[in-house]
Amino acid sequence: MEEDLTTDLVALQSHLETLFKRVQQNSATLQKFRAFEIRLLKLNSLPDTIDHLLEEAKNYFDLDMISLCLIDETGEIAKTLIDNGYPCNSKNGLMLLDSDTSIKSTAIQPYIGVYENSQCSDFFPHIEKQPASVAITPLTRRSKYLGTLNLGSYQLDRFADNMATDFIEHLSSVISVCLENNLHVEEIKRISYIDVLTGVNNRRFLEQRIGEELKRSQRNAEPLSCQFFDIDFFKPVNDKHGHQGGDLVLSLVAATIKHQLRDNDVFVRYGGEEFVALLSNTDEAKALETAERVRKAIQTLVIAVNDISVSVTVSIGVSTYVPDGTSISIDGEIATRLVKSADSALYRAKHNGRNRVENGGIVTDKQVL
Ligand SMILES: Nc1nc2c(ncn2[C@@H]2O[C@H](COP(=O)(O)OP(=O)(O)OP(=O)(O)O)[C@@H](O)[C@H]2O)c(=O)[nH]1
Structure with a gap:
């Protein structure tokens, strides 16, 4: 009887320790997430925001790769980045698309799961090694597609298709708001720098x-x-x-x-x-x-x-x-x-x-x- 009680207590203690570890891990993840969000919200230029997403997010969320597709129908995003000396090519994970057609056909909903070359390779150009699992999330604001955020991991179970998507959806909403704000700021800057008569x-x-x-x-x-x-x-x-x-x-x-x-x-x-x-x-x-x-x-x-x-x-x-x-x-x-x-x-x-x-x-x- 006493032995049974001891065994139960040991099992309970081990379970509690596991739970405690998970709570600690979740709390650390949440703290990182908050820090990432706060930093993102403070950035007020498009190049800085893109840089933060492509460079910092990998460290914050322990990812093996991250890429960003942005829809740039008018070419203004490319122009803003070039004017700011930001490398505007897919090698650093940034892709500018001239229409939202490809996103509408492949990433209308978040995709979380195994990396399928036919479905996912367009979202991860210039990678040396394919990820095992990915999360591809559309970035939208007021029903308009801004692009997609693409996260990749070499671990198969990192992005499993039965995973809850609320965390990634929350992240993509925050990113969408920041991107949209920065796109507006850039547009206001652009307009304020234009001579109305000549257009230069x-x-x-x-x-x-x-x-x-x-x-x-x-x-x-x-x-x-x-x-x-x-x-x-x-x-x-x-x-x-x-x-x-x-x-x-x-x-x-x-x-x-x-x-x-x-x-x-x-x-x-x-x-x-x-x-x-x-x-x-x-x-x-x-x-x-x-x-x-x-x-x-x-x-x-x-x-x-x-x-x-x-x-x-x-x-x-x-x-x-x-x-x-x-x-x-x-x-x-x-x-x-x-x-x-x-x-x-x-x-x-x-x-x-x-x-x-x-x-x-x-x-x-x-x-x-
Ligand atoms: N239509 C028009 N005229 C302008 C505008 N801004 C300035 N001007 C005119 O440009 C003219 C400049 O004249 P001046 O500075 O005397 O020089 P100029 O006749 O070009 O002679 P030089 O420069 O010495 O060769 C003035 O008549 C201004 O009214 C504008 O936005 N629209």
């Missing part, structure tokens, strides 16, 4: 980007060139063709200059009939060559304003920053000098007869000291 970026965008471009130039030891454009004799265009005619000329000149630049060059309407471009990894000779190409393109542009053909020319000033490794935190001064040099060269171009390119020369770190 505005001066605020230049002010925001010039520091980043200078940093990149210093980091990669590459030259950064600045071009300052001003339409010649624009006042007579307005006088002759009215403000609306002038507006049309402004828009088409902006589009023509932009067309001559690379997609990732910063190009803004600086104000009135002035435009500025920043050309990354572009030396003095190349910047002058590009400016000359723009000048010629504008010269040959014929704009129909109320059935009257209008032609304009532009004067262009160019300057080039060449980092020498001595500058650390004086970007503001370098930015000012870079733009001022191009502006002074533009002034010379006007003075020397207009419809020409003038070189403002090299801006270095040393001049600041």
Whole structure:
């Protein structure tokens, strides 16, 4: 009788210990989850959020792999990531899809279970070793598909098909809210950086980007060139063709200059009939060559304003920053000098007869000291 009691007590104690361990494990998981959530909610940029999901989530949840599909119908997500220097390829687990069709056909519901190559491989590109089990969860907000979150483990029992899905569904809801918020923030930023008349970026965008471009130039030891454009004799265009005619000329000149630049060059309407471009990894000779190409393109542009053909020319000033490794935190001064040099060269171009390119020369770190 006494022996039976002892055996029962030992069994009970062992059961209690198992339960206690499970409670401890669950509590640790919940704490990790809360920490992950709090960190996620605090992030206010899309690249940081994506980075947190792809880099940190693996550690927080002890996963062997994680990937993220995002629907990017307009290409704006890719543009935001490129502008922020974020690697926009599937090698780091991020996939941008141009429509939600593939997600709607395969991942309309969360899938939790064994990794089936035919069904799951699209969600885990560039993996060296296939996971044994996966959880593929759609990310949705207000019935709209944002993408999918894809978790993978080499353990078969990590994501079993009889597993409760509430934890993963909760995680994907939180991620969806954060992604949607960040997508909205990026959209608001984008709109606030656009010049309504010409559709190109505005001066605020230049002010925001010039520091980043200078940093990149210093980091990669590459030259950064600045071009300052001003339409010649624009006042007579307005006088002759009215403000609306002038507006049309402004828009088409902006589009023509932009067309001559690379997609990732910063190009803004600086104000009135002035435009500025920043050309990354572009030396003095190349910047002058590009400016000359723009000048010629504008010269040959014929704009129909109320059935009257209008032609304009532009004067262009160019300057080039060449980092020498001595500058650390004086970007503001370098930015000012870079733009001022191009502006002074533009002034010379006007003075020397207009419809020409003038070189403002090299801006270095040393001049600041
Ligand atoms: N239509 C239109 N005109 C603008 C806008 N912003 C500035 N302008 C006009 O641009 C003209 C600029 O004239 P000026 O600064 O005298 O220069 P300019 O006639 O181009 O002569 P130079 O620059 O010396 O070759 C002014 O008539 C402004 O009213 C705009 O958004 N729309």
